[in-house]
Amino acid sequence: MNKNEIVSTVSNAPLQLAIYTATGRLINKRKTATDSSVLPQYQDLRTAANALKRHTMDHLDHYLEQFEAQVAAHGGKVIYCQTGEAVADFVLKLAKERGAGLLVKSKSMTTEEVDLNERLEHHHLEAVETDLGEYILQLAHQRPYHIVAPALHMTRYDVADVFSKSLAVERETEPEKQTKIARSVLRQKFLDAGIGITGANFLVADSGAVVVVENEGNARLSSSAPRIHIAIAGIEKIIPRAADLAVFLKLLGRSATGQPLTVYTSFLSGPRREGEVDGPDEFFVVLLDNGRTKLLADAEKRESLYCIRCGACLNHCPVYRKIGGHNYPWVYSGPIGAIITPQFHGVQNDPALPFASSLCGACAEVCPVKIDIPKILLALRSEVIQTSGSKTRVERLAFRGFAWVMVHPKIFAWLGALGARFSPRPAGGAWIRKLPRLLAAPPLAKWLSQRDLPPPAEKSFRQLWKERKKS
Amino acid sequence: MAGTRVSIFVTCIVDQVFPQVGMAMTEVLERLGYTVDFPEGQTCCGQPAFNSGYREEARTVARHFLRVFADSEYIIVPAGSCCAMVSHHFADLFEEASPERRQLEALDGRVFEFSRFLAEVAHAQDVGAQFEGVVTYHDSCHALRELHIHSAPRMLLSHVRGLTLREMGAAQECCGFGGTFSIKFPEVSGGMARTKIDSIVETGAKTVVSIDSSCLMQLQGAISRAGLPIRTMHLAEVLASR
Amino acid sequence: MSREAILSSVRAALSRKSGQAVPPPPEWAVTAGDMPVAARIELFTARLEALNGKVRRAPSPQDAGAVVAEILGGKSAIASPAPYLETCGVRGMGGVIWGAADPEQWREACATVDFGVTSASYALADTGSLVTIAGPSETRLASLLPPVHVAVIPAEAILTGLDELFLKVPKPAEIASSMVLITGPSRTADIEQILVRGVHGPGEIYVVIVGE
Numbered sequence: 026m027n028k029n030e031i032v033s034t035v036s037n038a039p040l041q042l043a044i045y046t047a048t049g050r051l052i053n054k055r056k057t058a059t060d061s062s063v064l065p066q067y068q069d070l071r072t073a074a075n076a077l078k079r080h081t082m083d084h085l086d087h088y089l090e091q092f093e094a095q096v097a098a099h100g101g102k103v104i105y106c107q108t109g110e111a112v113a114d115f116v117l118k119l120a121k122e123r124g125a126g127l128l129v130k131s132k133s134m135t136t137e138e139v140d141l142n143e144r145l146e147h148h149h150l151e152a153v154e155t156d157l158g159e160y161i162l163q164l165a166h167q168r169p170y171h172i173v174a175p176a177l178h179m180t181r182y183d184v185a186d187v188f189s190k191s192l193a194v195e196r197e198t199e200p201e202k203q204t205k206i207a208r209s210v211l212r213q214k215f216l217d218a219g220i221g222i223t224g225a226n227f228l229v230a231d232s233g234a235v236v237v238v239e240n241e242g243n244a245r246l247s248s249s250a251p252r253i254h255i256a257i258a259g260i261e262k263i264i265p266r267a268a269d270l271a272v273f274l275k276l277l278g279r280s281a282t283g284q285p286l287t288v289y290t291s292f293l294s295g296p297r298r299e300g301e302v303d304g305p306d307e308f309f310v311v312l313l314d315n316g317r318t319k320l321l322a323d324a325e326k327r328e329s330l331y332c333i334r335c336g337a338c339l340n341h342c343p344v345y346r347k348i349g350g351h352n353y354p355w356v357y358s359g360p361i362g363a364i365i366t367p368q369f370h371g372v373q374n375d376p377a378l379p380f381a382s383s384l385c386g387a388c389a390e391v392c393p394v395k396i397d398i399p400k401i402l403l404a405l406r407s408e409v410i411q412t413s414g415s416k417t418r419v420e421r422l423a424f425r426g427f428a429w430v431m432v433h434p435k436i437f438a439w440l441g442a443l444g445a446r447f448s449p450r451p452a453g454g455a456w457i458r459k460l461p462r463l464l465a466a467p468p469l470a471k472w473l474s475q476r477d478l479p480p481p482a483e484k485s486f487r488q489l490w491k492e493r494k495k496s
Numbered sequence: 497m498a499g500t501r502v503s504i505f506v507t508c509i510v511d512q513v514f515p516q517v518g519m520a521m522t523e524v525l526e527r528l529g530y531t532v533d534f535p536e537g538q539t540c541c542g543q544p545a546f547n548s549g550y551r552e553e554a555r556t557v558a559r560h561f562l563r564v565f566a567d568s569e570y571i572i573v574p575a576g577s578c579c580a581m582v583s584h585h586f587a588d589l590f591e592e593a594s595p596e597r598r599q600l601e602a603l604d605g606r607v608f609e610f611s612r613f614l615a616e617v618a619h620a621q622d623v624g625a626q627f628e629g630v631v632t633y634h635d636s637c638h639a640l641r642e643l644h645i646h647s648a649p650r651m652l653l654s655h656v657r658g659l660t661l662r663e664m665g666a667a668q669e670c671c672g673f674g675g676t677f678s679i680k681f682p683e684v685s686g687g688m689a690r691t692k693i694d695s696i697v698e699t700g701a702k703t704v705v706s707i708d709s710s711c712l713m714q715l716q717g718a719i720s721r722a723g724l725p726i727r728t729m730h731l732a733e734v735l736a737s738r
Numbered sequence: 739m740s741r742e743a744i745l746s747s748v749r750a751a752l753s754r755k756s757g758q759a760v761p762p763p764p765e766w767a768v769t770a771g772d773m774p775v776a777a778r779i780e781l782f783t784a785r786l787e788a789l790n791g792k793v794r795r796a797p798s799p800q801d802a803g804a805v806v807a808e809i810l811g812g813k814s815a816i817a818s819p820a821p822y823l824e825t826c827g828v829r830g831m832g833g834v835i836w837g838a839a840d841p842e843q844w845r846e847a848c849a850t851v852d853f854g855v856t857s858a859s860y861a862l863a864d865t866g867s868l869v870t871i872a873g874p875s876e877t878r879l880a881s882l883l884p885p886v887h888v889a890v891i892p893a894e895a896i897l898t899g900l901d902e903l904f905l906k907v908p909k910p911a912e913i914a915s916s917m918v919l920i921t922g923p924s925r926t927a928d929i930e931q932i933l934v935r936g937v938h939g940p941g942e943i944y945v946v947i948v949g950e
Contacts (some may be wrong), residue, residue, distance in 0.1 A: 035683045043930075045691075050931050066769060073766035084760040086748045099911060132750055158928035174928065192828040200929040204937055206500070211938065217848060230562040232911035242939025244884055249878040249916070250845065260744065265763040267911070268904035272766055275900065282927070285785075286865045288899075289939070290919040294911030302819070302842045302877040304915050311936050314744045322751035343670045343691070347684045381681055383674025384547060386641035403588075406549030424545050428553035431508075431539040432560040441512045456720045475686030476717030479513050480821040486506050486515035490534050 026377045031348050040178060044349050047177045048340040054283025055337055055391065064279070073272045078331035081230075081263055082353040085321065088263045089312065090451040095233025099295030101308035108141025112257060112311055116141070116222070117148050119309070123253060125150075125219025129211075129267035131237070132156035133224025134172060134334055135257050135313055137356040141222075152222070153214045155243035157207055164191040169291060170350035171358065173281045173336035176347055211243070221247035221305070225258035226333065227273060228310070231266045234294040235310060238277060238287045248293050254305040256293065260312050261321075261330040269293070271451075273333060276393035314490035316369040326401050329364050331394040338388035344381055354378060360388035364401045372408045376416075379405035438487055445481040456480070501531045503568035505561075507578045507709070508540040514709045520736035521574050521610055524625075528618050537564040543581040546589070547675045555589045555596075562586075562599045570617070571607045574732055575708045576639025577610040584642050609639060610729055611707050612729075615648035622655040627737045630660045631729075632701035634692070634715065635668045636708035649707055649731050656734060666695035673714035689718035696726060704728045762828065770902040775950050778863040778896040782947070785866030789922030791943045802890050802948045803827030806855060809888055809944050810834070815853035816884065820875040826890050826948070838928040845879055854884035854940070858891050858920075860906065861945070864899035865921055868945065871907075872916040881920060887940040889920075893949040 034040060059067045081088055093103040106112045120128065127269070128145065130136065130152055142163065145152045154163040158175035162168065165327045166185045169175035181198050188206055189196040197203055215221075223244045227236040235256040237244045248254045264273065279286040297304030321327055339345045339359030350358035354375045355366045363378050372379070388398040410417060430437050449457055449464075456477035460469055472478055484492075502525060506518040523533045542557030561582065565571050573579040582603070590596040614620040633653065639645040653661050671679065672688025679685075693717065696704055704719075704726060706712050712728040719726050749756060773781075783793040797804035803826045810833065817828050818863065819837040829836045838844035848854060856876060860869040863910070868889050869875050883886045895904055910917040924939030935941040 031681070032683050035687050047931050066767070069767065071765065073764065076764040076766075078759075080763050083752060085752065086745055086754055086756070087760045089748065095911065099915070102788075103746045105739075107740050107743060111740060135923065152679070155938065156928070157926045161928070174931070176651045176928055177931075179929070181932075184929055194534060200932045201934050204926060204928060204934040208937060212673060212849075215938075216845070228927070229911065232909035234911040234917075241926050241937040243937070245878070245882050245918065246938055249882065260748070266908070268908055269763070271768070271900040271904050284921075286862075286867055286919060286921045288921050288923070288925055290921075292910045292917040293915065295915045297841065298872075298915050300874040300917060301872050302838070302874070303844050303879050304872060308915075312744070314740075314747070318744060318747035320753050321748060343672065343688050344681075344684055347687045376682070380548075380677065381684070383670050383672055383685070385637035385670035385674070387637070387668075387670065390641055400588075403547065403549075403585075406547070407551050408549075410549035420548070421550070424548065424553045425552040428542075428550075428556040431542065431557045434537045434539050437508075437539045444512070456717060456719070466678045471682045472717070475682050475721070476689065476714065477720040479713060482515045484515065486511040486518040487534070487536060489515050489519060490536075496730050 026352060026354065026375060026381060031352050034352055035347050039455035040349065043178055043180060044346055045484050047174060048346050050172070051282060051340040055280055055340070058279040058283040058285065070272055070276055071393055071395050074276055074393055075150055075331065076110070077264060077269050078186070078394050079328070081097065081265060082261065082321065082327055082330055085260065085263065088265060089260060092228050092230040092233055092263055095231065096295065096310055098221065099233055100298070100355045101233070101295040101310060104309055104311045106311055107314045109141070109144070109315060112139050112313060113141060115311060116145065117150065119253070120150055120220060123219060125253065127218045128152045128220045128222055129155050129214050129218040129247045129251065130160065131239065131247040132159050132175070132221070133257060134356060135259050136222065138170060139313065139315060153211065153216070155211050155247060156241060157204060160211065162186055164188070168351070168356055171336060171339055172334050175311065177276060215246045215250045218251045220253045220255060221251040222255045222257060223247050225256045225262050226277065227270060228258055228263045229267045230263050232294065234267060234292040237291045237293065238274070238289070240288040242289060245289055245291055248291065249304055252305055253307045254293070255311060257310045257311040257313065258315060260317050277333055277335055280337040280391065280393040320368045321326045326364070326368060328396050329368060329401060331396055332361050332365070333394060335393055335409050337391040337393065341387040341391050343385060343387065344383065360398045364398055364405065367405050372405055373412055376409045376413060379409060397411060438485065441481065441485050445483055445485070450480050499529065499531055500569070501536055501563060502570040502572050503533045505532070505538055505565065505571050505573045507573065507575045507724070509709050509713065510574055511545060513713065514641060514730065517574050517709055517730040517732050520730065520732040521572070521738045524623055524732060525572070527624060528620055533568070535564050541578045541579060541581040544672065544675055546581065546585060560670065562596060565603070566599065567618055569606065570613070571603070572610055572613050574610045574730060575710065576609050576636045576643055576645060577708050577710060579607060580638040580642040583607045591688055603678065609643055609707060611643055611648040611652055612643070612645055614652060621651065622653065623652065623735050625735045625737050626657040627734050628658040629703055630662050630699070630701045631703040631705050631734070632662050632664045632696055632699045633667060634671065634704055634711060636706055636707040636711045637670050639707055640668060645707070646695045652735060653705065659734070662699045662701050664695040666692055669695070671711045671714045673710050677695050678714060689714055693718055693722065693724070697724065702726055705731055705734055707731045768901045768905070770898050770905060771898050772896050773863065775893050775896070778898065779893055779947055779950060781863040782861055782866055782896050785864065786922060786945060789866060791866060791922050791945065794944060794946045796946055796948045799826040799948055803831070803947050805946050806888060806890060807831055808851050813852040816847050816851045816880055817855040817856055818857065818875060818877050818880045820857040822892065823855060823890060828855055828890070844877065848879040848883035851884050853886045853888055854880040855888045855890070856881050858889050858895065860903060861891055861896045862899050862903060862919070863896050867919045867921040869903060870920065871910070872914040878916050878918070882939050885936060885940055886942040886944070888944045888946065890946040890948060893947050
């Protein structure tokens with residue numbers, strides 16, 4: 026995490042307003058949609074969702090094999106990929122063999138995770154994002170700001186700039202008209218594309234369906250208009266049965282945008298069948314590892330894989346709402362990003378990340394699958410410290426000192442009295458605004474950069490207690 | 497009930513910075529007929545080390561806590577955060593089969609945050625307090641989300657003569673303290689405090705009440721920096737007022 | 739190979755052996771209560787209208803045909819080759835293309851007309867959703883490419899909600915290559931959270947409920 030970038034985001038008032046307003050709306054929508062008056066079984070659904078995910082992750086090999094067999098039984102093919110490179114290689118080879126130069130893509134965090142577009146472009150394939158937010162970002166060469174609302178940080182005026190510059194259209198600032206512009210450009214892409222790529226929200230093991238939820242219709246188009254449909258998903262997206270979606274679908278839309286169901290929920294399984302009027306000729310499901318099996322091996326933090334990417338933890342995170350999505354080191358931002366990024370990339374890759382939280386727990390409170398995010402953050406912090414070597418030497422020494430003092434109550438009391446005697450004491454009981462340089466140790470200086478500091482009490486509680494007992 | 501001995505764990509921050517909170521808590525408990533005991537070996541719950549990733553150091557401090565409070569019938573804490581450290585996180589520090597876990601089990605059901613103790617053990621409503629003015633209540637995160645304390649402090653405030661409770665929109669939003677987070681990410685932490693304060697100001701209340709002194713230190717620090725005519729008070733101080 | 743590598747890493751991570759038995763997945767309480775058809779219609783209508791969808795009623799299939807004709811207003815349309823639409827007299831209606839020879843031709847037709855007329859296998863009352871299952875009588879694109887979608891359904895097709903749907907269709911993949919739940923018109927809020935309808939799919943949706 027780049028401290029300067031964080032400070033610049035926090036002090037950018039228009040950006041702060043954009044983030045705060047958008048996340049605030051999403052918070053309110055979720056609150057209304059999960060209220061016990063409209064969804065009395067909300068907490069039971071969360072418990073069921075957690076139990077289903079736990080069960081599936083604990084027996085993942087079984088469900089992967091079942092899913093694979095079912096997809097094959099319906100004429101599709103499952104491709105396992107260990108890395109992002111392997112995903113790109115597969116898509117490239119297929120595009121070359123089938124003579125497809127244009128690919129349409131619907132929103133997928135998994136393909137963001139493996140930089141698929143960049144890899145394809147490198148080989149002169151055109152891969153067009155078709156979700157409106159993702160399309161804007163692709164034209165602006167930015168990565169998603171938010172799991173669910175990728176262009177959450179951009180205003181309509183930013184979008185007008187992007188469209189007029191990249192699409193050679195007249196500057197248009199009305200979202201309704203901007204949407205029309207995108208619709209007409211992308212409609213032609215859908216009809217011309219040789220391959221459609223989607224992500225997957227769920228993979229149904231017992232019957233081999235890929236389930237995609239969306240509002241715009243671009244995932245339906247990507248999976249139904251081109252001759253070939255490729256769904257790319259992490260291996261953790263498996264659920265045992267279609268009926269389990271009665272649990273997950275009730276939670277996903279409500280947690281994400283406050284919708285009881287998103288506009289389109291597609292169950293896609295295999296290519297067009299005998300007697301069907303339309304649909305693709307070929308159907309592939311790419312199952313991606315990319316570090317997930319490493320995470321799976323950690324029983325304590327395995328639940329990080331339960332995530333259904335609703336984005337509620339981002340909206341409710343007071344830190345995300347201040348620093349936004351681009352200050353997180355990877356495509357997954359917010360609390361869920363803070364727990365999965367270190368597990369994919371190693372805790373020392375960005376050791377500050379698990380510490381960028383006040384541990385307020387708002388994320389866990391709204392998580393539809395009950396991931397205990399604060400607990401995982403705490404575990405990651407401990408791992409950071411254990412593997413930090415000499416980088417935390419001073420801090421380590423300080424905490425050793427802290428622990429030693431705290432098991433020696435007399436020394437604790439004596440040190441407190443010492444601090445009380447030498448602390449500056451502004452008149453009239455006011456708090457300290459500034460410390461002489463000699464006393465302004467870095468932690469105190471950082472505290473004072475934002476807030477005033479209370480002087481220690483002239484008499485500690487233990488002193489007062491002693492005096493009280495005497496009298 | 498009368499004469500029951502209760503031990504108070506005043507926390508390091510109350511001991512050194514806000515001793516009046518400990519005194520107020522003592523006064524209220526005595527008013528209700530309890531005999532208050534202050535085990536003098538007490539220091540800290542170890543949360544600063546635990547939250548910073550120093551589990552070995554946190555274990556050392558936790559063991560000390562368990563020794564000091566081994567004989568206490570009730571342990572009452574004027575802080576949701578420190579209380580949750582003991583009742584929720586100590587268990588994460590020790591192996592299932594360890595002697596510390598046995599000590600911890602012995603503490604089960606005996607460690608209470610102050611307002612919860614008043615509401616659920618003492619069954620107190622009106623503790624004889626009088627406080628003139630409009631106050632707003634800040635839900636501290638660990639009290640709210642780990643201990644699920646929401647109504648007890650509000651119920652107690654509602655029985656204080658002269659007091660009007662006016663809820664703020666962001667009552668359940670974090671104040672931004674977060675222990676070492678406040679100095680590791682000062683601008684973010686400070687920004688969170690200012691957002692919270694905006695919500696406090698909207699209520700028109702001149703007093704913010706909470707059950708965690710660390711949140712109040714963060715809020716009062718930012719309020720003082722902004723020069724606003726608002727003060728923060730611990731619930732115990734309000735309940736001790738006459 | 740990647741497949742074996744991934745599956746063996748998964749097994750190693752979980753300390754499981756290949757082919758090791760799996761306990762049944764956890765169960766939860768299904769909420770598919772009894773609801774009279776009239777109440778289902780009422781709930782479905784309220785939910786769909788809240789999403790800016792439009793609901794029309796027709797006492798009989800013949801009346802439904804007239805309602806559809808009125809909605810189309812003589813403009814161009816494509817209709818899924820559904821027997822129920824035939825019963826309603828949509829086949830042969832002026833300006834309506836009925837079915838197509840091949841997928842390519844069908845796609846072109848769907849992309850150029852003003853209206854797509856379909857039926858639906860089910861509807862879900864508590865979300866205002868249509869459930870379309872691909873097959874000889876229903877298609878993927880007729881409800882997707884045209885700017886307006888008109889669906890004609892018998893009142894009995896309205897289920898209470900998702901739980902009841904999965905009791906009826908526990909394995910959608912075994913029936914067809916595509917089952918889609920359609921809940922209102924296509925929409926986005928990607929620019930400043932401002933709601934815009936009709937992004938890639940239809941911006942308007944009509945549901946004609948027949949019977950009751």
